[in-house]
Amino acid sequence: MTQLRPWLTASLPAVLLAAGLATSLSAQGARPPRQTVKMDSARAALLYVSNRHEDHPVADYDAAIKDKQKTDSIYAARSKGVMKFSKVTYKSSADGLEIPAYLFEPLTTKGARAHPAMVWVHGGVHSNFDPQYLPFVIEAVQRGYAIVAPDYRGSTGHGKAHHNAIDYGGMEVDDTESAVSVLKALPYVNPDRIGVMGWSHGGYITALLLTREANGSPFKAGAAIVPVTNLLFRLSFKGPSYQRSFSTQSKLSGLPFEQRAEYIRRSPYYWVDSLKTPILVHVATNDEDVNFEEARPLIDAFQARQPRLAETKVYVNPTPGPSSVGHTFSRRVTKGTWVRDDSPEQIDSWNRTWAFFEKHLGK
Structure with missing residues (x-):
């Protein structure tokens, strides 16, 4: 034997x-x-993670549509006299899917190709561009930027089919990149001065957009704030309840040990050496969503291997935001009034962010 x-x-x-x-x-x-x-049946049920798309977590799609309608009304009301607001759609380069988006524009423009612009990417495994971003959008527009904010596939508030088309780190990245077409169609936007910015999962998409493109990115700079970095680590760290939102996606159909190459392909940490575009990354040590154990290796990798292109800062126990403790430290907003609820760290992070974009996109 x-x-x-x-x-x-x-x-x-x-x-x-x-x-x-x-x-x-x-x-x-x-x-x-x-x-x-x-056999401990209760523990077995707790640990079980399906790889079937039909088992993807079900949501209240009708309620999400109503919430989105409320968001639309808030943006419309708060934009009056401050900025132009409209809802647009465009086709994804991935497969032609219609992607809904918000477009925010300055009330007056300086002339042809005179303005910078940005794609802003919301966070969440299933979420949408909600009113928490309002005061920051207003600030961006007042600085002269046109902003397009896509509700890429998987976003909430657009019905069951759009929700369940989720492709985390896959075609949703193409959806987001395709939003550039909306900005390039604006006669006052300079196509050579377009950036991208996102928070959490939006920061993750931002980082992928700046690293995965073999022929370069259409963006001249990007800011990834508290970004998801490494799906192999993240799914292990978060456990089965979190894993079920990934393993049941039709383009993944399994966990990292089953689809290792695909999860690596979708993790910015493994593409640091491919970075060709300036990137700003801010993380927090008291982040309870993208925990510092996940964020730190990406920061170290950028500092060690991309010091010319990467500008990073670690905020040590910043003043908590309205949720997820440090995860929303730079998105502190008073709900209802939708104005900034500033902390020293939030002010510092945004000052650095605007300085970064002014350096790379101009004023």
Whole structure:
């Protein structure tokens, strides 16, 4: 019989019994002592993660549509006299899917090709561009930027089909890049002065947009704030309840150990060396969503291998935001009034962000 390592030999009988297999362990037919293995059904249910798309978590699609209508009304009301607001759609370069988006523009423009512009990317595995971004959008427009904010596939508020078309780190990235077409169609936008910015999952998409393109990115600079960085680490760290939103996506159909190459392809951490575009990254040590254990390796990699292109800052225990503690430290907004609820760290982060974009996109 093939020689087995001692630890494997010792554990093999239990494994075989647990599987319900009656087999001999040696040519002499010796059997192990009879053992009883009790299945903990509650724990098994807790740990079970499906890889079938039909098991993807179900949402209240009608309620999400109503919430989106409220968001639309808030943006429309708060934009009056401040900026131009409209809802637009465009086709994704991935497959032609119609992508809904918000477009925010200055009330007056300086002339043809005179303005910078940005694509702003919302966060969340399933979320949308909600009113928490309002005060920052207003500030961007007042600085002369045109802003397009896509609700890429998987976003909420656009019905079941759009919601369940989610492709985390896949075609949603193409959806976001395709929003550039909206900005290039504006006669006052300079196509050579377009940036991208996102928070959390939006920061993750931003980082992928700046690293994954073999022929370069259409963006001249990008800011990834508290970004998701490494799906192999993240899914392990967060556990089964989080994993179910990934493994049941039709383009993934499994966990990292089943689709290792695909999860690596969708993780910015593994594409640091491909960066060709200036990027700003801010993270927080007290982040309870993108935990610092996940964020730190990306920061270290950018500092070590891309110091010319990457501008990074670690905020040590910044004043908590309205949710997820440090994860929203630079998105502190008073709900209802939708004005900035500034902390020293929020002010510093935005000052650095605007300085970064002014350096690379101009005023």
